[in-house]
Amino acid sequence: ETGVTQSPTHLIKTRGQQVTLRCSSQSGHNTVSWYQQALGQGPQFIFQYYREEENGRGNFPPRFSGLQFPNYSSELNVNALELDDSALYLCASSFAVLDGYTFGSGTRLTVV
Amino acid sequence: AQSVTQLDSQVPVFEEAPVELRCNYSSSVSVYLFWYVQYPNQGLQLLLKYLSGSTLVKGINGFEAEFNKSQTSFHLRKPSVHISDTAEYFCAVISSITDNYGQNFVFGPGTRLSVLP
Numbered sequence: 001e002t003g004v005t006q007s008p009t010h011l012i013k014t015r016g017q018q019v020t021l022r023c024s025s026q027s028g029h030n031t032v033s034w035y036q037q038a039l040g041q042g043p044q045f046i047f048q049y050y051r052e053e054e055n056g057r058g059n060f061p062p063r064f065s066g067l068q069f070p071n072y073s074s075e076l077n078v079n080a081l082e083l084d085d086s087a088l089y090l091c092a093s094s095f096a097v098l099d100g101y102t103f104g105s106g107t108r109l110t111v112v
Numbered sequence: 113a114q115s116v117t118q119l120d121s122q123v124p125v126f127e128e129a130p131v132e133l134r135c136n137y138s139s140s141v142s143v144y145l146f147w148y149v150q151y152p153n154q155g156l157q158l159l160l161k162y163l164s165g166s167t168l169v170k171g172i173n174g175f176e177a178e179f180n181k182s183q184t185s186f187h188l189r190k191p192s193v194h195i196s197d198t199a200e201y202f203c204a205v206i207s208s209i210t211d212n213y214g215q216n217f218v219f220g221p222g223t224r225l226s227v228l229p
Contacts, residue, residue: 004155033216042116042202042219043156056216090155097206097215098163100146103155 004104006091012110013081021076021107023091029102030095032074034066037088037106049074078109086111114139114205116220124226125193133188133223135203143205145186146217147177150200159201162186173197198227 005024013019025032031050035043045058049068063079072093078085088108092101117136125131137143144163148156160171167179177188186203203220 035219040221042204042221043217045216045218048216058216092156098144098161100148100158100161101156101217103148103157105153105155 004091004093004102006089006104006107008107009105010108010110012112015081015083015111017081018077018079019081019109021078021089021091021109023074023076023093023104025072025074025091025093026102028095029093030072031097032068032072032091032093033101034074034076035090035092036060037090039087043090046076081111083111085109114141114143114207114218116203116205116218118201118203118220118223120223121221122224122226124228126228127195128192130191131189131193131197131225133201133203133225135186135188135220137184137186137203137205139184139205139207142208144208145177145179146204146206147171147175147186147188148202148204148219150202150222152199156202159188193225193227195227195229197225200224 007022033048034046037043046060048056052068065077067075088106090106092103094101115138146161147159150156160169162169162179170176175190200222202222204217206217
């Protein structure tokens, strides 16, 4: 098992810019979810993809968008960055959700 | 909708002492319950989960948790902690209702366990 790999590990962007975060799912996992973890808080659900289709979305604005590719890797795109978007972004993959997710180490995004 | 409360934001405890991290949840539907641990600069790792059956579940690293439906609680315990248990612990729930729009975890705010020598 290779686990879940996220890139980059750290990123600094300016307010108003756009950012793309990448995630390589664990082998055999067909579901990927993205979470935002602000400092000192628990992860908040952004959205989930199953077999390249979005099949769940949390309370995040449309400027947060995503993709899942045929190899089950995934991207999270955020447009028009705001200061409050500064957080750790976690990608998690699973084959069966009730097995629990396998989380990546996250991308630390800082918006200045 | 579901929500998770972890009343203790920080729990300091001496090495080899027992510890209990509290988790309470609210949900209009039945849920499954999970505990995750996050070590510094790492992602979350599954400790244990309750899906059905025995209300006492055992996980990795000597942790266990007990589901109490009447009190809507899922407290995490360890009889003797080690320095290496220092980390952030998150309780999470997920609806047991599956639908075409998928399921997602709702996490609590976390409890920082600090094990002191």
